[in-house]
Amino acid sequence: MKVMAQMAMVMNLDKCIGCHTCSVTCKQAWTNRSGVEYVWFNNVETRPGQGYPRTYQDQERWKGGWTLNKRGRLALRAGGRVKKLLSIFSNPLMPGIDDYYEPWTYDYETLTNAPAQQHTPVARPKSLISGKDMKIAWSANWDDNLGGGPTLTADDPVLKSIGEKIVLDFEQTFMFYLPRICEHCLNPSCAASCPSGAIYKRSEDGIVLVDQDRCRGWRMCVTGCPYKKIYFNHRTGKAEKCTFCFPRVEVGIPTVCSETCVGRLRYIGIVLYDADRVLEAASTPDDKDLYAAQRSVLLDPDDPEVQRAAEEAGIPRDWVTAAQRSPVWALINRFEVALPLHPEYRTMPMVWYIPPLSPVVDSLSTSGHDAESSGNLFGAIDALRIPISYLAELFTAGDPKPVRDVLARLAAMRSFMRDVNLGREPDVGIADAVGMTPEDIEDMHRLLAIAKYEDRYVIPTVHVEGADPGVLAHRLEESATECSLDYDGGPGMGGSGPFGETSGGATPIAVENFHMLKQRQTGDTVVDPGDRSKRVNLLNWDGKGEAKDLLPPRAEKDEP
Amino acid sequence: MTGREQLLWVVLPYLCLVTFIGGHVWRYRYDKFGWTTRSSQMYERRILRIASPLFHFGILAAIGGHVVGILVPKSWTESVGVSEGAYHVVALSLGAVAGVCTVVGMALLIYRRRTVGPVFSATTKNDKLMYVVLAATIVLGLVTTVLGNVTGHPHDYRETVAPYFRSIFWFSPDTARISEAPLGFQVHVEMAWLLFALWPFTRLVHVFSAPIGYLTRPYIVYRSREQRPARRGWEPVSRPDQRGR
Numbered sequence: 001m002k003v004m005a006q007m008a009m010v011m012n013l014d015k016c017i018g019c020h021t022c023s024v025t026c027k028q029a030w031t032n033r034s035g036v037e038y039v040w041f042n043n044v045e046t047r048p049g050q051g052y053p054r055t056y057q058d059q060e061r062w063k064g065g066w067t068l069n070k071r072g073r074l075a076l077r078a079g080g081r082v083k084k085l086l087s088i089f090s091n092p093l094m095p096g097i098d099d100y101y102e103p104w105t106y107d108y109e110t111l112t113n114a115p116a117q118q119h120t121p122v123a124r125p126k127s128l129i130s131g132k133d134m135k136i137a138w139s140a141n142w143d144d145n146l147g148g149g150p151t152l153t154a155d156d157p158v159l160k161s162i163g164e165k166i167v168l169d170f171e172q173t174f175m176f177y178l179p180r181i182c183e184h185c186l187n188p189s190c191a192a193s194c195p196s197g198a199i200y201k202r203s204e205d206g207i208v209l210v211d212q213d214r215c216r217g218w219r220m221c222v223t224g225c226p227y228k229k230i231y232f233n234h235r236t237g238k239a240e241k242c243t244f245c246f247p248r249v250e251v252g253i254p255t256v257c258s259e260t261c262v263g264r265l266r267y268i269g270i271v272l273y274d275a276d277r278v279l280e281a282a283s284t285p286d287d288k289d290l291y292a293a294q295r296s297v298l299l300d301p302d303d304p305e306v307q308r309a310a311e312e313a314g315i316p317r318d319w320v321t322a323a324q325r326s327p328v329w330a331l332i333n334r335f336e337v338a339l340p341l342h343p344e345y346r347t348m349p350m351v352w353y354i355p356p357l358s359p360v361v362d363s364l365s366t367s368g369h370d371a372e373s374s375g376n377l378f379g380a381i382d383a384l385r386i387p388i389s390y391l392a393e394l395f396t397a398g399d400p401k402p403v404r405d406v407l408a409r410l411a412a413m414r415s416f417m418r419d420v421n422l423g424r425e426p427d428v429g430i431a432d433a434v435g436m437t438p439e440d441i442e443d444m445h446r447l448l449a450i451a452k453y454e455d456r457y458v459i460p461t462v463h464v465e466g467a468d469p470g471v472l473a474h475r476l477e478e479s480a481t482e483c484s485l486d487y488d489g490g491p492g493m494g495g496s497g498p499f500g501e502t503s504g505g506a507t508p509i510a511v512e513n514f515h516m517l518k519q520r521q522t523g524d525t526v527v528d529p530g531d532r533s534k535r536v537n538l539l540n541w542d543g544k545g546e547a548k549d550l551l552p553p554r555a556e557k558d559e560p
Numbered sequence: 561m562t563g564r565e566q567l568l569w570v571v572l573p574y575l576c577l578v579t580f581i582g583g584h585v586w587r588y589r590y591d592k593f594g595w596t597t598r599s600s601q602m603y604e605r606r607i608l609r610i611a612s613p614l615f616h617f618g619i620l621a622a623i624g625g626h627v628v629g630i631l632v633p634k635s636w637t638e639s640v641g642v643s644e645g646a647y648h649v650v651a652l653s654l655g656a657v658a659g660v661c662t663v664v665g666m667a668l669l670i671y672r673r674r675t676v677g678p679v680f681s682a683t684t685k686n687d688k689l690m691y692v693v694l695a696a697t698i699v700l701g702l703v704t705t706v707l708g709n710v711t712g713h714p715h716d717y718r719e720t721v722a723p724y725f726r727s728i729f730w731f732s733p734d735t736a737r738i739s740e741a742p743l744g745f746q747v748h749v750e751m752a753w754l755l756f757a758l759w760p761f762t763r764l765v766h767v768f769s770a771p772i773g774y775l776t777r778p779y780i781v782y783r784s785r786e787q788r789p790a791r792r793g794w795e796p797v798s799r800p801d802q803r804g805r
Contacts, residue, residue, distance in 0.1 A: 081775050088771075089616040090601065090609045097602050129603065130677040192779035195771030200783040211783075213592035216769040217599050234682070237598035250785075462785065 002275040003299060003310040005319055006186065006206035006350055007244055007268065007459075008328045009258070010338045011179055012448060013356040014410070015265035018145065018177040020044050022257035022266075026181075029256045030243070035235025037103035037128045040140050041242035042257045044179045048156040048390065049143045053099040056228040057342070058157035063093050064226030065189050065345030066282060074283045074346065076192060078223045084195060093223040094232075101138040103128040129234075145175070158393045174359035174387050178394075179265075181257060182229040182242035183341065183349030184208050186273060186297065187282045190241070193224025199239070204462065205270065206350065207244045215239050226345040250462040258457065267451075269326030269458040270319060271350075272299040272310060282346045287397035290343035297348065298333060301326070322460035327447055328352065335436075335444045337406045339395035354448075355395055355403055357410045359387045374415035374430045381407045409434045409444075417445050568750065569735040573728055576757035583760025584768065597766040603678035607668055615665025619698075621658035625651065630725050634718040644716065652709060659702040666695060690762040697751040704744030715742050721749060 026042035045051045059065060063078040078084070078093055106123040114121035127134040143152045153159065184201075188208050191199040198214035199221055201207070210221075210230070217237035221230045230241045245255035249268070253259070258266040274297055281293040299306045301323035310320050323329060331338040331354065338352035360380050365371040369380075381388065381404055388407070392400045412434040419426040420442070431438050447455065588595065601608055629651060637647055670691060673679050708714045724738035738746065759765070 085771065085774065089612040090605075092609060094601060094605075096605050131681065132677065188780065191781055194781075195774040196769065197771075197773065197777055197781050200781040203782045203784050205785075213595075215596065216766060216771070217596040218771065219599055219601060232599070232602055234600070234602040236593070237596035238593075 001299075001306075001309045003272050003306060003313045003315060004206065004275045005204065005270045005310075005315055005323065006273055007184065007249060008206075008271050008326075008350040008352065009181070009255075010267040010328050010331045010352045010354065012263075012265040012267075012354040013176055013178065014354065014358050015263040016044070016177040016179055016356075017263055018044055018046065019262050020141065021260050021262050022179055023140075025260040026242075026257050029245070031240070034128070035233040036231060036240060038097060038100045038140075039231040039233075039240065041229070041231075041240075042179065042181045043140050044177050045141065046144050046146060046175055047178050047394070048153045048159050048175065049146065050152060050155050050157075052140045053095045053228050054138070055099075055155060055157050056095070056226075058160075059226055059345070062095070062223070062226070062228070064224060064228065065342075065347055066187070066192075067346070068283065068285065072283070072285060074279065076189060076224060077226075078193070078220075084193065084220050088195065088218055088220070091219050091223055094219050095222070095228065097129060097234075098138075101140060101142070102134060104134055104136060158390060161398070162389050162393055174363070174384075174390075176356040176358060178341075178353075179257070180227065180229070180341070181255075181351060182208065182244070183227055183347065183351045184242075184244055185350060186275075186278050186294075186348035187346065188225075189345070189347050190221040190225040190230050193220040194218070194239075195220055199230075202246075205246075205249070207246050207249075208241070209243060209246065210239050210241055212236075212238055212240075226342065226347065227349070249459050252459045252461040254457040254459060264456065267327040267331060267447075267456050269328035270323050270460065271326060271329050271332070272301050272306060272315070272320070272323050273297045274299055278348060282348055287344040288399040290346065291340060291396045291399070291402055294340055294343055294348050295332065298329070300333070301329065316460070316463050319460045322458050325458045327451065327456060327458060330443075330447060335409065335440065335447075337409055337444070339402060339406065341394060342397075343395075344397035353395060354410070355391045355406055357407050357414075360384050360407065360411070361414075372414050372418050374412060374427070374433070377411035377415065378408060378433070381411060405434070409436065412436065413441050413445055413448070416441050417449075565735045565739060569724070569738050570733045572750070573733070573753050576753040577728070579757040580759055583757075584765065587760045587765060595765050595769065596763070598682075598763050600673075600679045600682055603682065604672060604676045607672040607676075611665045611668035611672060613665075614661050615669055618658050618661030618663075618665055621654065622662055622698075622701075625655050625658060629718065630722045633726070634722070647718075648714065648716075652705070652714075655705060659698075659705070662698055663702055666698065670695070686762055690758060690764060693751065693755050693758055694764075697748065697755050700744065700748040700751055704742070704748055707744065708742070715745065717741065717745055721745055725749075 022042045023040055023044055027040060030041055031037075031039045040052065043052045051057060056062060056064075059077060065077055066074050067077040069075040076084075079087070104125045104127050107126050108123045110121050111123050125134055125136050126132065146152055184207055186206070188199070188201060191201060191208060194215075195218045196214050196216045198211045198216070200209060200211065202209065215238040217232070217239070219232055219239070221239050222228070222232055224230075230239050232238075233240050245257075248255060248259075254266070254268050258268055277297050281290075281297045284290050284293040299309075301307070301310075301320055307320055311317075328338070332352055337354050339355060340349045340352055342349065357377075360377065361371045363384055364376055364380050369376045371377065388400050388403055389398070391407075392398050392403045396402045412430045416426050416430045416438070426438060428438055431441050436444075634644075638644075673683055673691075705714075720737045720741040724734045724741075727734040727737075738749065741749075
């Protein structure tokens with residue numbers, strides 16, 4: 001047994017209102033630069049829908065993730081090492097910019113520069129790729145809220161794999177939102193696909209990162225990731241991906257997407273797992289057993305045996321304690337309501353989802369039933385076969401049973417807690433029906449409905465030899481306390497080294513922020529001139545007070 | 561040895577070689593972040609799908625041919641029983657295929673670079689200079705070989721260029737040999753020296769990151785947080801008044 005710790009997330013889809021705040025704040029923190037205009041480390045998709053990039057779940061086409069070869073051994077679906085090297089000069093399986101979308105800005109200047117004329121001047125869209133006028137035809141969430149629209153939804157790969165004729169009429173449909181970040185998989189196929197070995201999994205917390213100094217831009221990771229959560233920065237020629245906001249979680253604060261989530265639907269915590277068993281679990285023959293296999297890799301932090309092994313593996317005591325308190329562990333294993341996204345890709349994804357009961361509840365209440373009576377709910381879960389099989393296709397490789405069980409537990413919690421809240425005698429039979437105790441149900445309700453910040457985010461800080469979290473916090477706030485000019489390729493370099501815009505060192509985030517504001521205010525071109533120094537820094541915002549630089553400073557009012 | 565020969569075949573080559581080696585060392589230390597292929601596949605896929613493998617496999621074969629033709633002495637191949645005639649036929653046929661692939665691939669790539677808007681706007685001055693020198697070197701090499709054979713007087717470069725090139729590495733450049741070579745070969749060699757000098761400062765550095773190690777490394781790479789290469793400059797000093805929040 002080799003115990004390792006993994007930073008993991010659970011998202012409660014019932015609470016997602018599709019407001020995209022997570023996406024926007026993530027973009028502000030990480031991808032508000034040229035070269036990654038089209039990149040959303042966090043995006044929110046409407047399901048059913050095509051997703052972003054379009055139809056990324058169609059692995060027959062994109063060949064992401066792992067599969068079992070003829071001998072039953074785990075192999076990259078896009079081909080092994082030799083095939084990768086032979087196709088290195090042109091990767092046929094890489095999505096093009098059209099599969100994401102062509103990013104654009106607007107020619108706002110004409111609004112103020114236009115001469116006096118009869119018609120109102122118009123700010124036309126300009127491509128951020130070519131700089132030319134363009135017709136906007138797609139975006140990262142073009143089919144937002146169009147869950148039942150037959151034109152676009154019909155191409156949803158998940159719907160197709162259900163293999164039933166589904167009525168996509170608006171009045172009979174269902175939809176929900178699916179926020180996605182990098183899965184920080186236990187068995188990351190992006191890392192396995194990287195010819196340079198630049199993508200690595202951090203041994204302390206399992207966060208998957210791209211070493212920007214070692215990445216050589218071979219683009220195989222984009223193909224390798226079945227979730228298409230690795231992106232190619234077309235300016236620097238390097239791969240970039242969600243970092244789980246590691247500078248934040250290292251000091252114990254949650255990721256930007258979680259911090260700013262309006263619905264408070266995200267939970268962050270660590271889980272302990274047995275690294276020796278990952279390969280075996282990922283090689284489980286039947287796709288439908290992968291969900292169970294994935295859970296079986298996780299270790300119970302309350303087990304003394306595990307604790308001893310964790311200590312031997314050098315996992316600090318407070319990390320084990322954090323694993324015991326982890327809301328993620330509780331949702332996955334104690335309440336068994338969190339499911340992995342597409343376990344059949346065999347990457348062992350570590351962002352888990354509580355499937356939405358809302359389509360069922362909505363359907364009941366619109367048809368005039370009491371949507372919180374356990375009898376009605378339990379019956380409806382089975383009757384509404386299509387949402388179940390759709391959810392199963394997303395979360396359990398098509399096996400409806402675990403999904404039905406989760407929805408039943410959520411339904412049971414609703415009915416049980418209604419009685420509690422109305423001061424009636426709660427029906428223990430409801431809890432029994434889903435194999436839970438009344439205490440379990442109340443604990444689950446507390447975690448899902450009223451958990452506070454400290455309960456939703458149980459993030460142990462990183463241990464650094466000879467340093468304390470204060471020092472790390474200090475590093476996080478680079479520009480505030482250090483001279484931001486103290487590095488190579490800094491402001492004096494004008495954002496561009498001698499060998500093109502990508503050379504020189506990577507720029508610390510706060511410095512980019514500084515330059516972004518300056519250039520926004522002084523630039524005279526419509527299209528971003530291509531310097532990398534442009535973004536508001538939400539990275540060190542902890543949710544208290546106003547985010548620095550998000551809004552321009554207030555103009556000093558003259559004394560009257 | 562005239563002063564001109566001295567300059568062209570001794571001083572310039574050594575300057576270029578020093579720049580080539582020193583430049584790579586320096587660039588690797590200074591600019592790992594800029595060390596990339598700078599792929600433009602995001603912008604355009606269709607032409608690239610054909611042109612890029614054509615060019616790259618062609619030039620790899622051409623490089624292989626140069627290694628055999630220039631680094632391996634003629635006496636070695638003859639001692640294993642390969643006659644000059646046999647060598648020439650093999651070298652010319654394989655070389656012609658590789659050369660044509662390279663040139664066609666390169667022509668397509670340059671066409672693509674010029675005509676596809678986003679690719680063109682991602683082309684730096686540095687890239688343009690590199691393209692000129694690289695294309696000149698390749699075209700000169702191919703034209704010289706083809707012309708020599710078409711006119712029926714193929715030049716045996718293994719008697720002139722090859723010994724000269726090897727002598728560079730013994731630090732006693734055999735300028736007499738290279739001076740005997742036809743003008744076409746001489747210009748090709750000079751262009752190649754220039755290309756070597758330019759090499760470390762262009763995107764061509766990606767040649768040296770050919771990911772051979774991928775064949776043997778384990779699929780999943782684990783790295784400790786502490787193995788992060790330290791940022792150059794001073795470590796920030798923590799001040800007690802700023803600890804914690």
